[in-house]
Amino acid sequence: MPNRYDLLIRGGLVVGGSGIRKADVGIKGEQIHAVEPELPQQEASRVIDASGKYVMPGVIDVHVHPVYEDNMGGLSLTAAHGGTTTLVHFAYAKPGTKLIDTIKKYQEEGSQNSFLDFGIHGALFDPSSQIGEIPKVIDLGVASFKMFMTYAKLKWMTDDYSLTDAMDLIAECGGLAMVHAENGLATDYLEDRSLKKGEDQKEVFLKTRPDYLEAEAIFRALSIAAITHCPLYIVHLSTAMGVGPIERAKAEGRPVYVETCPQYLTLTNEALLQLGPLAKIGPPLRTEVDRLTIWEAVQRGIVDTIASDHAPKVKKKEDPFFEAPYGSPQAESMLTVTYDEGVNTGRIGVCRLAQLFSENPAKIFGFYPKKGTIEKGSDADLVLFDPNRAHVIQHRTQHSKAPYTLYEGRRCLGMPIFSMQRGRILIEDGVMKAKPGGGRFLSTKIKHAED
Ligand SMILES: [Zn+2]
Numbered sequence: 001m002p003n004r005y006d007l008l009i010r011g012g013l014v015v016g017g018s019g020i021r022k023a024d025v026g027i028k029g030e031q032i033h034a035v036e037p038e039l040p041q042q043e044a045s046r047v048i049d050a051s052g053k054y055v056m057p058g059v060i061d062v063h064v065h066p067v068y069e070d071n072m073g074g075l076s077l078t079a080a081h082g083g084t085t086t087l088v089h090f091a092y093a094k095p096g097t098k099l100i101d102t103i104k105k106y107q108e109e110g111s112q113n114s115f116l117d118f119g120i121h122g123a124l125f126d127p128s129s130q131i132g133e134i135p136k137v138i139d140l141g142v143a144s145f146k147m148f149m150t151y152a153k154l155k156w157m158t159d160d161y162s163l164t165d166a167m168d169l170i171a172e173c174g175g176l177a178m179v180h181a182e183n184g185l186a187t188d189y190l191e192d193r194s195l196k197k198g199e200d201q202k203e204v205f206l207k208t209r210p211d212y213l214e215a216e217a218i219f220r221a222l223s224i225a226a227i228t229h230c231p232l233y234i235v236h237l238s239t240a241m242g243v244g245p246i247e248r249a250k251a252e253g254r255p256v257y258v259e260t261c262p263q264y265l266t267l268t269n270e271a272l273l274q275l276g277p278l279a280k281i282g283p284p285l286r287t288e289v290d291r292l293t294i295w296e297a298v299q300r301g302i303v304d305t306i307a308s309d310h311a312p313k314v315k316k317k318e319d320p321f322f323e324a325p326y327g328s329p330q331a332e333s334m335l336t337v338t339y340d341e342g343v344n345t346g347r348i349g350v351c352r353l354a355q356l357f358s359e360n361p362a363k364i365f366g367f368y369p370k371k372g373t374i375e376k377g378s379d380a381d382l383v384l385f386d387p388n389r390a391h392v393i394q395h396r397t398q399h400s401k402a403p404y405t406l407y408e409g410r411r412c413l414g415m416p417i418f419s420m421q422r423g424r425i426l427i428e429d430g431v432m433k434a435k436p437g438g439g440r441f442l443s444t445k446i447k448h449a450e451d
Contacts, residue, residue: 058085
């Protein structure tokens, strides 16, 4: 007779958004078969001892860019080493390309190379000619669409006309609009003025992308979303000043979701002054007051998700600042630095951490309860996290192709030591055990008020 469980994870502390309990997790095939104390060990093909460890739902990182140093395969590898089991990638439909073709290309590449299950967001770089494709793209299983309110000079910016047009259609089709909220034209003016004056770019970087211009764009996006009745997801909230308008919109009961990133919770502009272009990200690293206010917003439930904005670029400290590209590697260090700054300091508990990293993203993008929770019938996507494992973050032990990490030498207490997806072991003893191409495409589905 075959065993009742293929794998039994024994004696760990099972973490969910609403609580924590000591229980065994029995896995059969791709799914969790039982979560109960004292499951019969003799009925399992393999037993893993998890005593003293947290058994957490795998991290669902909904903000990654597989178009730079890490492709969909490489990105899934580095993310997996950090405790992530599911990714949602931004598919960049550059001007002159069709959104549909781009989505299909990403679906194909992911199915061939990804170690992890993955979804896709459409990223519109040329909305006026790409918006019309939205209904067909939703049929392909992609229901979220990102637009940039910034990067005007790069010609990535969506103006308010197209933003309103897009949100109107996205709302009608049952999708979700996502925005990078910074006022692109005003920041470009400030940058030009500063370049003309020949100011030290690193010093003025913050001044050229000030908090007012993020808060203004957040308010504008919220306003356009309100009048078009469009669900809105604000990516990478970085500034204290953005919290107020978001809080009001949420109090009014509007479908507004907010993400922040580990870098805004664990670093400030001090890192920018030390590391120069390496720490050039958009929105910029901000002040200690911003960092603490974002933590407060996390604690008060204003922030819904934490995601990495993993965008690894080749950069050197000495590069000319304004020519250096935006972005940093974050996927692999995300869980451990956020745990260290959030849980070890007592700011949040481990259950809130599981909400931010797993449960909420699963709910927002329609993966729940298949993913984002450890329950009977859910996919066996889980991570063992050792809260007593001290370690030092170093670029040389990470798996991104980025030539650096912003956390070099940072000491952290607690790290993921084992992970699996749908019963397949991913990371064990620091090594990827699964094969590329084992990940599956996941359709996103957005919950609307009428549903
Ligand atoms: Zn991003």
